[in-house]
Amino acid sequence: xxxxxxxxxxxxxxxxxxxxxxxxxxxxxxxxxxxxxxxxxxxxxxxxxxxxxxxxxxxxxxxxxxxxxxxxxxxxxxxxxxxxxxxxxxxxxxxxxxxxxxxxxxxxxxxxxxxxxxxxxxxxxxxxxxxxxxxxxxxxxxxxxxxxxxxxxxxxxxxxxxxxxxxxxxxxxxxxxxxxxxxxxxxxxxxxxxxxxxxxxxxxxxxxxxxxxxxxxxxxxxxxxxxxxxxxxxxxxxxxxxxxxxxxxxxxxxxxxxxxxxxxxxxxxxxxxxxxxxxxxxxxxxxxxxxxxxxxxxxxxxxxxxxxxxxxxxxxxxxxxxxxxxxxxxxxxxxxxxxxxxxxxxxxxxxxxx
Amino acid sequence: xxxxxxxxxxxxxxxxxxxxxxxxxxxxxxxxxxxxxxxxxxxxxxxxxxxxxxxxxxxxxxxxxxxx
Numbered sequence: 557x558x559x560x561x562x563x564x565x566x567x568x569x570x571x572x573x574x575x576x577x578x579x580x581x582x583x584x585x586x587x588x589x590x591x592x593x594x595x596x597x598x599x600x601x602x603x604x605x606x607x608x609x610x611x612x613x614x615x616x617x618x619x620x621x622x623x624x625x626x627x628x629x630x631x632x633x634x635x636x637x638x639x640x641x642x643x644x645x646x647x648x649x650x651x652x653x654x655x656x657x658x659x660x661x662x663x664x665x666x667x668x669x670x671x672x673x674x675x676x677x678x679x680x681x682x683x684x685x686x687x688x689x690x691x692x693x694x695x696x697x698x699x700x701x702x703x704x705x706x707x708x709x710x711x712x713x714x715x716x717x718x719x720x721x722x723x724x725x726x727x728x729x730x731x732x733x734x735x736x737x738x739x740x741x742x743x744x745x746x747x748x749x750x751x752x753x754x755x756x757x758x759x760x761x762x763x764x765x766x767x768x769x770x771x772x773x774x775x776x777x778x779x780x781x782x783x784x785x786x787x788x789x790x791x792x793x794x795x796x797x798x799x800x801x802x803x804x805x806x807x808x809x810x811x812x813x814x815x816x817x818x819x820x821x822x823x824x825x826x827x828x829x830x831x832x833x834x835x836x837x838x839x840x841x842x843x844x845x846x847x848x849x850x851x852x853x854x855x856x857x858x859x860x861x862x863x864x865x866x867x868x869x870x871x872x873x874x875x876x877x878x879x880x881x882x883x884x885x886x887x888x889x890x891x892x893x894x895x896x897x898x899x900x901x902x903x904x905x906x907x908x909x910x
Numbered sequence: 911x912x913x914x915x916x917x918x919x920x921x922x923x924x925x926x927x928x929x930x931x932x933x934x935x936x937x938x939x940x941x942x943x944x945x946x947x948x949x950x951x952x953x954x955x956x957x958x959x960x961x962x963x964x965x966x967x968x969x970x971x972x973x974x975x976x977x978x
Contacts, residue, residue: 559954632946634970639920694926702918764947769921777925777955835920851920 567788575796580744584811589664590838591655595863604867608738618753623846635711637850640700648858654826662767670793672805682821690832697902711848766840
Protein backbone atom coordinates (compact mmCIF):
# COMPACT_ATOMS: atom_id res chain seq x y z
CA UNK A 557 0.00 0.00 0.00
CA UNK A 558 2.92 2.30 0.79
CA UNK A 559 3.86 2.61 -2.87
CA UNK A 560 0.31 3.75 -3.64
CA UNK A 561 0.15 6.59 -1.11
CA UNK A 562 1.71 9.04 -3.57
CA UNK A 563 -0.80 8.50 -6.36
CA UNK A 564 -3.70 8.75 -3.91
CA UNK A 565 -2.38 12.04 -2.53
CA UNK A 566 -1.78 13.32 -6.08
CA UNK A 567 -5.38 12.57 -7.04
CA UNK A 568 -6.58 14.21 -3.84
CA UNK A 569 -4.59 17.36 -4.54
CA UNK A 570 -6.01 17.52 -8.08
CA UNK A 571 -9.54 17.19 -6.69
CA UNK A 572 -8.94 19.78 -3.98
CA UNK A 573 -7.31 22.34 -6.29
CA UNK A 574 -10.04 21.80 -8.89
CA UNK A 575 -12.71 22.80 -6.38
CA UNK A 576 -10.62 25.73 -5.11
CA UNK A 577 -9.91 27.02 -8.63
CA UNK A 578 -13.66 27.15 -9.28
CA UNK A 579 -14.11 28.98 -5.99
CA UNK A 580 -11.48 31.51 -7.07
CA UNK A 581 -13.11 32.12 -10.44
CA UNK A 582 -12.71 29.25 -12.92
CA UNK A 583 -15.86 28.08 -14.75
CA UNK A 584 -18.05 25.63 -12.82
CA UNK A 585 -16.83 22.01 -12.75
CA UNK A 586 -13.76 23.26 -14.64
CA UNK A 587 -11.06 23.65 -12.04
CA UNK A 588 -8.95 21.73 -14.50
CA UNK A 589 -9.83 20.68 -18.03
CA UNK A 590 -6.94 19.96 -20.35
CA UNK A 591 -9.15 20.00 -23.46
CA UNK A 592 -11.01 23.18 -22.52
CA UNK A 593 -7.86 24.99 -21.46
CA UNK A 594 -5.87 24.07 -24.56
CA UNK A 595 -8.91 25.19 -26.54
CA UNK A 596 -8.81 28.51 -24.66
CA UNK A 597 -5.11 28.84 -25.49
CA UNK A 598 -5.85 28.13 -29.16
CA UNK A 599 -8.40 30.95 -28.91
CA UNK A 600 -5.99 33.31 -27.13
CA UNK A 601 -3.56 32.81 -30.02
CA UNK A 602 -6.32 33.54 -32.52
CA UNK A 603 -6.24 30.06 -34.05
CA UNK A 604 -10.01 30.11 -33.64
CA UNK A 605 -12.28 33.12 -33.12
CA UNK A 606 -14.90 31.76 -30.73
CA UNK A 607 -14.96 34.90 -28.58
CA UNK A 608 -16.20 33.24 -25.40
CA UNK A 609 -13.34 30.73 -25.11
CA UNK A 610 -10.11 32.67 -25.47
CA UNK A 611 -7.66 32.80 -22.57
CA UNK A 612 -4.01 31.92 -22.05
CA UNK A 613 -4.75 29.45 -19.25
CA UNK A 614 -1.96 29.50 -16.67
CA UNK A 615 -2.92 26.03 -15.40
CA UNK A 616 -1.61 24.45 -18.63
CA UNK A 617 1.64 26.41 -18.47
CA UNK A 618 2.02 25.42 -14.82
CA UNK A 619 1.36 21.73 -15.45
CA UNK A 620 3.94 21.62 -18.20
CA UNK A 621 6.59 23.57 -16.33
CA UNK A 622 5.92 21.79 -13.02
CA UNK A 623 6.62 18.50 -14.73
CA UNK A 624 9.64 19.96 -16.53
CA UNK A 625 11.18 21.37 -13.34
CA UNK A 626 10.73 18.24 -11.22
CA UNK A 627 11.89 15.94 -14.02
CA UNK A 628 14.99 18.09 -14.45
CA UNK A 629 15.73 18.16 -10.71
CA UNK A 630 15.32 14.38 -10.46
CA UNK A 631 17.36 13.79 -13.61
CA UNK A 632 14.36 12.16 -15.29
CA UNK A 633 14.26 14.70 -18.12
CA UNK A 634 15.09 12.83 -21.29
CA UNK A 635 14.70 14.22 -24.76
CA UNK A 636 13.18 11.54 -26.97
CA UNK A 637 10.70 11.11 -29.80
CA UNK A 638 10.11 9.73 -33.25
CA UNK A 639 7.37 7.25 -32.44
CA UNK A 640 4.94 7.85 -35.32
CA UNK A 641 4.62 11.61 -34.70
CA UNK A 642 2.13 12.36 -37.48
CA UNK A 643 -0.11 9.49 -36.40
CA UNK A 644 0.00 10.88 -32.86
CA UNK A 645 -0.81 14.36 -34.17
CA UNK A 646 -3.90 13.05 -35.99
CA UNK A 647 -4.99 10.95 -32.99
CA UNK A 648 -4.76 14.05 -30.81
CA UNK A 649 -6.98 16.03 -33.17
CA UNK A 650 -9.56 13.23 -32.90
CA UNK A 651 -9.29 13.18 -29.11
CA UNK A 652 -9.87 16.93 -28.97
CA UNK A 653 -12.86 16.77 -31.32
CA UNK A 654 -14.38 14.04 -29.12
CA UNK A 655 -13.68 16.01 -25.95
CA UNK A 656 -15.35 19.14 -27.34
CA UNK A 657 -18.40 17.12 -28.46
CA UNK A 658 -18.75 16.01 -24.81
CA UNK A 659 -17.40 19.29 -23.40
CA UNK A 660 -14.43 18.14 -21.36
CA UNK A 661 -11.39 15.92 -21.19
CA UNK A 662 -11.41 12.83 -18.93
CA UNK A 663 -10.27 15.00 -16.02
CA UNK A 664 -13.20 17.39 -16.40
CA UNK A 665 -15.48 14.36 -16.85
CA UNK A 666 -14.46 13.25 -13.35
CA UNK A 667 -14.93 16.78 -11.99
CA UNK A 668 -18.36 17.03 -13.66
CA UNK A 669 -19.41 13.76 -12.02
CA UNK A 670 -18.09 15.08 -8.70
CA UNK A 671 -20.25 18.16 -9.20
CA UNK A 672 -23.39 16.06 -9.73
CA UNK A 673 -23.54 16.30 -13.54
CA UNK A 674 -25.14 12.98 -14.52
CA UNK A 675 -24.44 13.66 -18.21
CA UNK A 676 -20.81 13.01 -17.37
CA UNK A 677 -21.73 9.53 -16.10
CA UNK A 678 -23.05 8.83 -19.58
CA UNK A 679 -19.72 10.21 -20.82
CA UNK A 680 -17.88 7.85 -18.47
CA UNK A 681 -19.72 4.86 -19.93
CA UNK A 682 -18.63 6.02 -23.38
CA UNK A 683 -15.08 6.62 -22.14
CA UNK A 684 -14.77 3.09 -20.73
CA UNK A 685 -16.31 1.65 -23.91
CA UNK A 686 -13.74 3.51 -25.97
CA UNK A 687 -10.95 2.19 -23.74
CA UNK A 688 -12.23 -1.35 -24.34
CA UNK A 689 -12.04 -0.81 -28.10
CA UNK A 690 -8.49 0.53 -27.75
CA UNK A 691 -7.51 -2.47 -25.62
CA UNK A 692 -8.93 -4.82 -28.25
CA UNK A 693 -6.39 -3.40 -30.69
CA UNK A 694 -3.57 -3.38 -28.08
CA UNK A 695 -4.19 -7.09 -27.69
CA UNK A 696 -3.99 -7.40 -31.47
CA UNK A 697 -0.48 -5.98 -31.31
CA UNK A 698 -1.25 -2.28 -31.80
CA UNK A 699 1.77 -0.07 -31.21
CA UNK A 700 3.24 3.09 -32.70
CA UNK A 701 6.83 1.77 -32.79
CA UNK A 702 9.64 2.93 -30.58
CA UNK A 703 11.01 6.40 -29.87
CA UNK A 704 14.68 7.39 -29.87
CA UNK A 705 16.97 9.69 -27.94
CA UNK A 706 17.13 13.17 -29.45
CA UNK A 707 19.19 16.29 -28.84
CA UNK A 708 18.33 18.12 -25.63
CA UNK A 709 17.09 21.18 -27.51
CA UNK A 710 14.31 19.11 -29.09
CA UNK A 711 12.98 18.25 -25.63
CA UNK A 712 13.44 21.78 -24.27
CA UNK A 713 11.49 23.46 -27.07
CA UNK A 714 7.96 22.76 -25.85
CA UNK A 715 8.70 23.89 -22.27
CA UNK A 716 10.31 27.01 -23.77
CA UNK A 717 7.18 27.61 -25.87
CA UNK A 718 5.20 27.49 -22.62
CA UNK A 719 7.48 30.10 -21.07
CA UNK A 720 6.59 32.13 -24.16
CA UNK A 721 2.89 31.56 -23.44
CA UNK A 722 3.48 32.85 -19.91
CA UNK A 723 5.16 35.96 -21.29
CA UNK A 724 2.20 36.55 -23.63
CA UNK A 725 -0.19 36.13 -20.70
CA UNK A 726 1.64 38.69 -18.55
CA UNK A 727 2.45 41.21 -21.30
CA UNK A 728 -0.97 40.71 -22.94
CA UNK A 729 -0.14 42.27 -26.33
CA UNK A 730 -3.07 43.34 -28.52
CA UNK A 731 -2.77 40.29 -30.80
CA UNK A 732 -3.53 37.89 -27.93
CA UNK A 733 -7.25 37.44 -27.34
CA UNK A 734 -8.88 37.49 -23.90
CA UNK A 735 -12.59 36.68 -23.67
CA UNK A 736 -14.75 39.42 -22.20
CA UNK A 737 -17.65 37.06 -21.48
CA UNK A 738 -18.36 33.33 -21.29
CA UNK A 739 -16.14 30.55 -19.90
CA UNK A 740 -12.99 32.17 -21.28
CA UNK A 741 -13.61 35.22 -19.08
CA UNK A 742 -14.08 33.11 -15.96
CA UNK A 743 -10.74 32.50 -14.33
CA UNK A 744 -8.98 32.33 -11.01
CA UNK A 745 -6.21 34.91 -10.47
CA UNK A 746 -3.18 34.18 -12.63
CA UNK A 747 -0.77 33.36 -9.80
CA UNK A 748 -3.22 30.95 -8.13
CA UNK A 749 -3.86 29.13 -11.42
CA UNK A 750 -0.17 29.01 -12.18
CA UNK A 751 0.75 27.74 -8.71
CA UNK A 752 -1.97 25.06 -8.84
CA UNK A 753 -0.67 23.96 -12.23
CA UNK A 754 2.95 23.83 -11.06
CA UNK A 755 2.13 21.74 -7.97
CA UNK A 756 -0.16 19.33 -9.81
CA UNK A 757 2.31 19.11 -12.70
CA UNK A 758 5.14 18.14 -10.36
CA UNK A 759 3.01 15.60 -8.46
CA UNK A 760 1.60 14.09 -11.64
CA UNK A 761 5.12 13.75 -13.01
CA UNK A 762 6.38 12.03 -9.86
CA UNK A 763 3.42 9.67 -9.46
CA UNK A 764 2.45 9.21 -13.17
CA UNK A 765 -1.20 10.23 -12.82
CA UNK A 766 -3.20 9.25 -15.93
CA UNK A 767 -6.97 9.19 -16.19
CA UNK A 768 -7.13 6.73 -19.07
CA UNK A 769 -4.42 4.49 -17.62
CA UNK A 770 -6.55 3.76 -14.56
CA UNK A 771 -9.24 1.91 -16.46
CA UNK A 772 -6.82 0.51 -19.04
CA UNK A 773 -4.48 -1.08 -16.49
CA UNK A 774 -7.38 -2.50 -14.47
CA UNK A 775 -8.72 -4.25 -17.57
CA UNK A 776 -5.36 -5.34 -19.00
CA UNK A 777 -3.34 -6.23 -15.90
CA UNK A 778 -5.71 -6.03 -12.89
CA UNK A 779 -3.39 -3.23 -11.75
CA UNK A 780 -5.23 -0.63 -9.64
CA UNK A 781 -2.35 1.86 -9.18
CA UNK A 782 -3.60 4.55 -11.58
CA UNK A 783 -7.25 3.79 -10.81
CA UNK A 784 -6.59 4.84 -7.22
CA UNK A 785 -5.50 8.27 -8.48
CA UNK A 786 -8.65 8.54 -10.62
CA UNK A 787 -10.92 7.61 -7.71
CA UNK A 788 -9.07 9.93 -5.37
CA UNK A 789 -9.76 12.92 -7.67
CA UNK A 790 -13.43 11.95 -7.74
CA UNK A 791 -13.74 11.46 -3.97
CA UNK A 792 -12.00 14.66 -2.92
CA UNK A 793 -13.72 16.83 -5.55
CA UNK A 794 -17.07 15.31 -4.54
CA UNK A 795 -16.56 16.09 -0.84
CA UNK A 796 -15.20 19.52 -1.75
CA UNK A 797 -18.28 20.31 -3.84
CA UNK A 798 -20.55 19.15 -1.02
CA UNK A 799 -18.76 21.43 1.45
CA UNK A 800 -18.80 24.39 -0.93
CA UNK A 801 -22.46 23.88 -1.77
CA UNK A 802 -21.62 23.36 -5.44
CA UNK A 803 -22.89 19.76 -5.68
CA UNK A 804 -26.03 19.96 -7.82
CA UNK A 805 -27.18 16.49 -8.94
CA UNK A 806 -29.15 16.05 -12.15
CA UNK A 807 -29.04 16.05 -15.94
CA UNK A 808 -30.56 19.44 -16.78
CA UNK A 809 -29.07 22.89 -16.27
CA UNK A 810 -25.53 21.63 -15.65
CA UNK A 811 -22.74 24.18 -16.19
CA UNK A 812 -21.07 24.11 -19.63
CA UNK A 813 -22.70 20.80 -20.52
CA UNK A 814 -25.47 19.47 -22.74
CA UNK A 815 -27.95 16.67 -22.12
CA UNK A 816 -27.63 14.77 -25.39
CA UNK A 817 -26.69 11.34 -24.04
CA UNK A 818 -25.81 9.66 -27.32
CA UNK A 819 -23.26 12.34 -28.21
CA UNK A 820 -21.89 12.55 -24.69
CA UNK A 821 -21.31 8.81 -24.96
CA UNK A 822 -19.77 8.93 -28.42
CA UNK A 823 -17.60 11.98 -27.73
CA UNK A 824 -15.98 10.35 -24.71
CA UNK A 825 -15.72 7.01 -26.53
CA UNK A 826 -13.49 8.77 -29.08
CA UNK A 827 -11.43 10.24 -26.22
CA UNK A 828 -11.02 6.85 -24.50
CA UNK A 829 -10.15 4.98 -27.67
CA UNK A 830 -7.78 7.66 -28.98
CA UNK A 831 -6.08 8.08 -25.60
CA UNK A 832 -5.39 4.36 -25.28
CA UNK A 833 -3.75 4.43 -28.72
CA UNK A 834 -1.70 7.47 -27.62
CA UNK A 835 -0.64 5.72 -24.41
CA UNK A 836 -2.15 8.27 -22.04
CA UNK A 837 -4.82 10.91 -21.45
CA UNK A 838 -4.37 14.59 -22.40
CA UNK A 839 -3.10 15.43 -18.89
CA UNK A 840 -0.50 12.66 -19.07
CA UNK A 841 0.63 13.88 -22.49
CA UNK A 842 1.33 17.35 -21.06
CA UNK A 843 3.31 15.85 -18.20
CA UNK A 844 5.32 13.64 -20.56
CA UNK A 845 5.98 16.63 -22.82
CA UNK A 846 7.47 18.35 -19.75
CA UNK A 847 9.78 15.35 -19.27
CA UNK A 848 11.19 15.82 -22.75
CA UNK A 849 8.92 13.39 -24.60
CA UNK A 850 8.49 15.16 -27.92
CA UNK A 851 5.92 12.64 -29.17
CA UNK A 852 3.75 13.96 -26.35
CA UNK A 853 4.63 17.55 -27.29
CA UNK A 854 3.38 16.73 -30.81
CA UNK A 855 0.26 15.41 -29.14
CA UNK A 856 -0.26 18.68 -27.22
CA UNK A 857 0.15 20.61 -30.49
CA UNK A 858 -2.37 18.26 -32.12
CA UNK A 859 -4.81 18.96 -29.31
CA UNK A 860 -4.43 22.72 -29.90
CA UNK A 861 -4.96 22.30 -33.65
CA UNK A 862 -7.90 19.97 -32.95
CA UNK A 863 -9.48 22.70 -30.83
CA UNK A 864 -9.05 25.23 -33.61
CA UNK A 865 -10.61 22.81 -36.12
CA UNK A 866 -13.49 22.08 -33.72
CA UNK A 867 -14.44 25.74 -33.41
CA UNK A 868 -13.61 26.90 -36.93
CA UNK A 869 -15.64 24.06 -38.48
CA UNK A 870 -18.50 24.34 -35.99
CA UNK A 871 -17.92 20.87 -34.51
CA UNK A 872 -17.75 21.83 -30.83
CA UNK A 873 -20.88 21.45 -28.74
CA UNK A 874 -22.23 24.13 -26.44
CA UNK A 875 -24.77 24.21 -23.62
CA UNK A 876 -27.39 24.33 -26.41
CA UNK A 877 -26.34 20.90 -27.62
CA UNK A 878 -24.47 19.15 -30.39
CA UNK A 879 -24.15 20.58 -33.90
CA UNK A 880 -24.83 18.68 -37.13
CA UNK A 881 -21.23 19.25 -38.18
CA UNK A 882 -20.16 17.82 -34.85
CA UNK A 883 -22.22 14.69 -35.41
CA UNK A 884 -20.77 14.18 -38.87
CA UNK A 885 -17.25 14.72 -37.51
CA UNK A 886 -17.75 11.94 -34.94
CA UNK A 887 -18.46 9.52 -37.80
CA UNK A 888 -15.34 10.63 -39.64
CA UNK A 889 -13.26 10.38 -36.46
CA UNK A 890 -14.44 6.79 -35.87
CA UNK A 891 -13.25 5.90 -39.37
CA UNK A 892 -9.89 7.57 -38.73
CA UNK A 893 -9.41 5.68 -35.45
CA UNK A 894 -10.41 2.41 -37.11
CA UNK A 895 -7.92 2.93 -39.91
CA UNK A 896 -5.07 3.88 -37.53
CA UNK A 897 -5.90 1.02 -35.14
CA UNK A 898 -6.04 -1.53 -37.92
CA UNK A 899 -2.94 -0.36 -39.80
CA UNK A 900 -0.74 -0.42 -36.68
CA UNK A 901 -1.93 -3.79 -35.38
CA UNK A 902 -0.83 -7.25 -36.45
CA UNK A 903 -3.68 -7.79 -38.91
CA UNK A 904 -1.63 -6.49 -41.82
CA UNK A 905 1.69 -8.09 -40.84
CA UNK A 906 0.01 -11.49 -40.33
CA UNK A 907 -1.63 -11.26 -43.72
CA UNK A 908 1.72 -10.40 -45.24
CA UNK A 909 3.31 -13.51 -43.76
CA UNK A 910 0.51 -15.79 -44.93
CA UNK B 911 17.28 -16.63 -20.07
CA UNK B 912 15.16 -14.82 -22.62
CA UNK B 913 15.65 -11.04 -22.80
CA UNK B 914 13.11 -8.55 -24.12
CA UNK B 915 13.98 -4.96 -24.97
CA UNK B 916 11.22 -2.41 -24.32
CA UNK B 917 13.36 0.71 -24.81
CA UNK B 918 11.52 3.56 -26.50
CA UNK B 919 8.09 1.96 -26.21
CA UNK B 920 5.24 4.03 -24.78
CA UNK B 921 2.67 2.90 -22.20
CA UNK B 922 1.49 0.20 -21.80
CA UNK B 923 3.76 -1.61 -24.28
CA UNK B 924 6.56 -2.56 -21.85
CA UNK B 925 4.10 -4.39 -19.58
CA UNK B 926 2.26 -5.94 -22.53
CA UNK B 927 5.53 -7.21 -24.00
CA UNK B 928 6.53 -8.60 -20.59
CA UNK B 929 3.19 -10.35 -20.22
CA UNK B 930 3.47 -11.90 -23.66
CA UNK B 931 7.06 -13.05 -23.09
CA UNK B 932 6.12 -14.69 -19.78
CA UNK B 933 3.42 -16.70 -21.53
CA UNK B 934 6.24 -18.43 -23.42
CA UNK B 935 8.98 -18.42 -20.75
CA UNK B 936 7.33 -19.28 -17.45
CA UNK B 937 10.61 -19.67 -15.50
CA UNK B 938 11.57 -16.05 -15.87
CA UNK B 939 12.84 -13.36 -18.24
CA UNK B 940 15.06 -10.30 -18.35
CA UNK B 941 13.30 -7.06 -19.30
CA UNK B 942 15.25 -4.01 -20.43
CA UNK B 943 13.52 -0.65 -19.82
CA UNK B 944 14.82 2.88 -20.33
CA UNK B 945 12.70 5.03 -18.01
CA UNK B 946 11.43 5.05 -14.44
CA UNK B 947 7.76 4.81 -15.41
CA UNK B 948 8.27 1.59 -17.34
CA UNK B 949 10.56 0.28 -14.60
CA UNK B 950 7.85 0.83 -11.99
CA UNK B 951 5.06 -0.57 -14.16
CA UNK B 952 6.94 -3.72 -15.21
CA UNK B 953 8.20 -4.35 -11.68
CA UNK B 954 4.69 -4.02 -10.26
CA UNK B 955 3.33 -6.39 -12.88
CA UNK B 956 6.05 -9.01 -12.35
CA UNK B 957 5.50 -9.01 -8.60
CA UNK B 958 1.72 -9.23 -9.02
CA UNK B 959 2.10 -12.44 -11.04
CA UNK B 960 4.48 -14.02 -8.54
CA UNK B 961 8.03 -13.29 -9.70
CA UNK B 962 10.91 -11.93 -7.68
CA UNK B 963 12.59 -8.98 -9.36
CA UNK B 964 16.21 -7.89 -9.25
CA UNK B 965 17.15 -4.63 -10.97
CA UNK B 966 20.50 -3.79 -12.55
CA UNK B 967 21.14 -0.26 -13.75
CA UNK B 968 23.60 0.53 -16.47
CA UNK B 969 23.95 3.81 -18.30
CA UNK B 970 20.36 5.04 -18.29
CA UNK B 971 18.72 1.66 -18.83
CA UNK B 972 17.55 -0.90 -16.34
CA UNK B 973 17.50 -4.68 -16.59
CA UNK B 974 14.72 -6.27 -14.56
CA UNK B 975 15.55 -9.89 -13.83
CA UNK B 976 12.34 -11.76 -13.12
CA UNK B 977 12.63 -15.19 -11.51
CA UNK B 978 10.11 -17.65 -10.11
